[in-house]
Amino acid sequence: MNKDSHIAPPAARASFWNDPKIRAVFYQAILLIAVFYSGWYLFNNTTENLERQGIASGFGFLETTAGFGIITHLIPYSEESTYGRAFLVSLLNTLILSFMGIVAATILGVIIGIARLSKNWLVAKLASVYIEIFRNIPLLLQIFFWYFAVLRALPAPRGSVNLFDGMFLNNRGLYTPSPVFGEGFSLVTWAIILAFVAVYFLVKWAHKRQELTGQQFHTVYVSIGILIGLPLLALIITGFPISWDVPELKGFNFVGGMVIIPEFMALWFALSIYTASFIAEIVRAGIQSVSHGQTEAAYALGIKPSITMRLVILPQALRVIVPPLSSQYLNLTKNSSLAAAIAYPELVSVFAGTVLNQTGQAVEIILITMGVYLAISLLISMFMNWYNAKIAIVER
Amino acid sequence: MKKFTSTVMLTSALVLAAGQANAATLDDVKAKGFLQCGVSQGLPGFSNFDDKGNWSGVDVDVCRAVSSAIFGNANQVKYTPLSAKERFTALQSGEIDVLSRNTTWTATRDTALGLNFTGVNYYDGQGFMVRKDLGVKKASELSGAAVCTNSGTTTELNVSDYFRSNGMDYKLVAFEKADEVVAAYDAGRCDVYTTDQSGLYAQRIKLKDPSAHIVLPDVISKEPLGPVVRQGDDQWFNLVKWSLFCMVDAEEMGISSKNVASKMSSSNPGVKRLLGKEGNFGKNLGVSNSWCGDIVKNVGNYGESFARNLSVAPLNIKRGKNALWSEGGLQYAPPIR
Ligand SMILES: N[C@@H](CCC(=O)N[C@@H](CS)C(=O)NCC(=O)O)C(=O)O
Numbered sequence: 001m002n003k004d005s006h007i008a009p010p011a012a013r014a015s016f017w018n019d020p021k022i023r024a025v026f027y028q029a030i031l032l033i034a035v036f037y038s039g040w041y042l043f044n045n046t047t048e049n050l051e052r053q054g055i056a057s058g059f060g061f062l063e064t065t066a067g068f069g070i071i072t073h074l075i076p077y078s079e080e081s082t083y084g085r086a087f088l089v090s091l092l093n094t095l096i097l098s099f100m101g102i103v104a105a106t107i108l109g110v111i112i113g114i115a116r117l118s119k120n121w122l123v124a125k126l127a128s129v130y131i132e133i134f135r136n137i138p139l140l141l142q143i144f145f146w147y148f149a150v151l152r153a154l155p156a157p158r159g160s161v162n163l164f165d166g167m168f169l170n171n172r173g174l175y176t177p178s179p180v181f182g183e184g185f186s187l188v189t190w191a192i193i194l195a196f197v198a199v200y201f202l203v204k205w206a207h208k209r210q211e212l213t214g215q216q217f218h219t220v221y222v223s224i225g226i227l228i229g230l231p232l233l234a235l236i237i238t239g240f241p242i243s244w245d246v247p248e249l250k251g252f253n254f255v256g257g258m259v260i261i262p263e264f265m266a267l268w269f270a271l272s273i274y275t276a277s278f279i280a281e282i283v284r285a286g287i288q289s290v291s292h293g294q295t296e297a298a299y300a301l302g303i304k305p306s307i308t309m310r311l312v313i314l315p316q317a318l319r320v321i322v323p324p325l326s327s328q329y330l331n332l333t334k335n336s337s338l339a340a341a342i343a344y345p346e347l348v349s350v351f352a353g354t355v356l357n358q359t360g361q362a363v364e365i366i367l368i369t370m371g372v373y374l375a376i377s378l379l380i381s382m383f384m385n386w387y388n389a390k391i392a393i394v395e396r
Numbered sequence: 397m398k399k400f401t402s403t404v405m406l407t408s409a410l411v412l413a414a415g416q417a418n419a420a421t422l423d424d425v426k427a428k429g430f431l432q433c434g435v436s437q438g439l440p441g442f443s444n445f446d447d448k449g450n451w452s453g454v455d456v457d458v459c460r461a462v463s464s465a466i467f468g469n470a471n472q473v474k475y476t477p478l479s480a481k482e483r484f485t486a487l488q489s490g491e492i493d494v495l496s497r498n499t500t501w502t503a504t505r506d507t508a509l510g511l512n513f514t515g516v517n518y519y520d521g522q523g524f525m526v527r528k529d530l531g532v533k534k535a536s537e538l539s540g541a542a543v544c545t546n547s548g549t550t551t552e553l554n555v556s557d558y559f560r561s562n563g564m565d566y567k568l569v570a571f572e573k574a575d576e577v578v579a580a581y582d583a584g585r586c587d588v589y590t591t592d593q594s595g596l597y598a599q600r601i602k603l604k605d606p607s608a609h610i611v612l613p614d615v616i617s618k619e620p621l622g623p624v625v626r627q628g629d630d631q632w633f634n635l636v637k638w639s640l641f642c643m644v645d646a647e648e649m650g651i652s653s654k655n656v657a658s659k660m661s662s663s664n665p666g667v668k669r670l671l672g673k674e675g676n677f678g679k680n681l682g683v684s685n686s687w688c689g690d691i692v693k694n695v696g697n698y699g700e701s702f703a704r705n706l707s708v709a710p711l712n713i714k715r716g717k718n719a720l721w722s723e724g725g726l727q728y729a730p731p732i733r
Contacts, residue, residue, distance in 0.1 A: 054507075054510040056508040171584045
């Protein structure tokens with residue numbers, strides 16, 4: 001630094017055009033105008049094209065009566081509902097399928113990935129055979145395989161397998177009794193919420209205690225006790241305000257209760273089994289990325305192999321596992337759109353399919369559909385990034 | 397997924413394409429030298445292909461008729477098999493020139509999709525097929541049934557209307573492709589298979605044991621099936637429309653592929669106009685004056701096409717409503733004059 005630079009000389013002001021700040025603002029403004037102009041142009045162009053071709057446009061169709069049935073819906077829906085409602089129904093069907101698929105694929109994938117590294121030759125070989133088979137057969141074929149395997153293996157409604165009391169399995173689905181909540185059930189709901197809150201604080205406390213004193217606490221058993229005990233207590237107090245709607249064979253099919261349709265089962269199997277084969281490889285790579293010295297060190301300290309895996313290896317492996325895992329989750333969600341092939345009413349099948357076909361409003365429907373997939377993908381990414389940051393090893 | 401891609405293509409075309417007048421489809425077809433015709437993915441009697449990849453059926457004959465009118469030759473056609481869901485976007489996006497695929501003429505399709513129906517080549521109605529051993533004799537006994545069908549069809553909507561208005565319960569299982577409906581129904585997923593009655597007869601052949609299934613007598617809807625073109629190209633609309641009228645008029649006048657050569661010397665003014673010996677009908681349509689004669693020579697009249705494709709085993713469909721108006725049916729074409 002120059003000695004007398006603490007008194008800034010009145011800078012010869014750069015010409016207006018050469019001022020970097022003004023330039024920056026100028027370019028940004030130009031870019032912004034360009035973006036807005038393109039957006040406006042595309043919008044105008046589209047409306048004009050649609051009008052010229054005599055194709056209906058606008059989002060008003062979302063309020064029109066749909067008129068078609070949807071076989072499975074998580075929220076109330078009937079033929080009198082609107083296309084907008086049909087959109088929600090199909091979106092929820094996509095979400096539940098993806099969610100269940102992600103959970104199952106993760107569990108299966110972790111087990112197989114660990115098995116792949118097992119010292120037991122047979123287990124390791126079986127795991128690699130699994131991976132090679134399911135990773136290399138096109139997913140659509142696997143979906144058809146499971147669908148027709150499920151349909152063929154199961155009996156017609158009149159010959160249903162009676163699994164437990166009131167639970168029936170046939171080629172129309174798995175029928176289970178559905179709970180009907182009576183008066184006073186809200187207390188039970190509160191008890192369940194309370195139980196979860198209690199467990200959350202228990203776990204926190206136990207961690208702290210172990211960090212401070214080294215003493216372990218039987219968190220798992222106590223948590224299970226709370227989670228079952230509190231709601232049970234509430235049930236007893238309120239006098240079991242639940243009755244069951246038990247499915248019954250009436251005419252062609254079972255009526256009443258809840259049903260999981262075979263299309264859902266087939267897709268769930270296919271998506272989780274297929275994605276698990278990729279997750280298994282990711283898990284294997286993650287575990288192998290942790291230096292073997294860590295295992296040896298843990299064993300030398302007399303730590304059991306299962307605990308070594310859980311507390312020493314996996315936490316370090318997760319750093320390598322989580323990022324590629326997110327993209328598998330995204331793949332699974334997007335692959336769930338193959339469901340259209342076997343009549344599972346998810347977003348692409350119902351909304352970008354039937355609704356598009358009945359209304360002919362391709363532009364609006366495709367925009368909404370793409371927007372939804374984008375939003376789901378971003379949410380999954382955000383969650384995984386958050387999780388990744390949370391588990392990232394804090395270097396001490 | 398393929399359908400999704402073509403829909404996305406349509407969307408981006410609509411978003412990006414700068415304003416341009418509707419292209420003259422006839423000029424395009426003449427320039428490329430063939431007609432691109434959208435058909436089903438295999439519906440015996442309507443549009444179906446044999447093991448050599450040759451297409452046949454009454455819907456295919458419409459394509460061949462249009463090709464004859466333009467090129468004097470029925471074989472300048474390329475076929476695009478389409479599922480029920482894919483068909484309209486394929487036409488809107490210009491992937492095909494004409495859609496001839498057992499498609500029901502409805503108000504929405506005619507007015508909101510930017511399309512025009514050019515006529516009716518088969519009058520149909522929706523029916524139900526069930527396993528014989530269910531012991532069902534009529535549709536009103538179907539309450540509570542699981543019903544398999546194609547998605548993106550009028551079928552899907554009619555069946556809801558029918559069951560609801562009769563206070564009956566049902567479970568609708570809607571597949572994208574017809575072959576999947578057949579497979580799922582055959583595997584016992586549903587009690588009932590519903591679609592156009594013609595479709596039921598045609599699809600029944602594909603079942604493992606066709607004789608174990610019956611088509612119920614009830615007809616629950618009107619399904620006028622016909623060819624479709626894009627809206628806004630009147631010349632093309634006229635040509636496709638009159639190609640079908642030509643076949644019906646020819647039957648009415650007793651002109652067939654067998655006798656068309658000898659009819660060329662007929663002195664009957666109606667026959668002379670139809671065969672292009674008199675008048676400028678071909679020229680007005682933008683094709684050669686022998687257009688209708690070529691259609692009859694290459695494809696046959698409506699009755700011949702019907703007999704060749706539908707009235708043969710194993711389909712054995714009777715003319716019924718599709719008889720000429722002069723024989724108590726609904727097939728009626730305006731005169732060529
Ligand atoms: N006519 C009805 C239904 C047409 C339809 O797609 N029917 C099915 C069942 S017969 C079909 O043709 N499938 C043959 C295929 O997809 O190739 C409509 O226009 O919506």
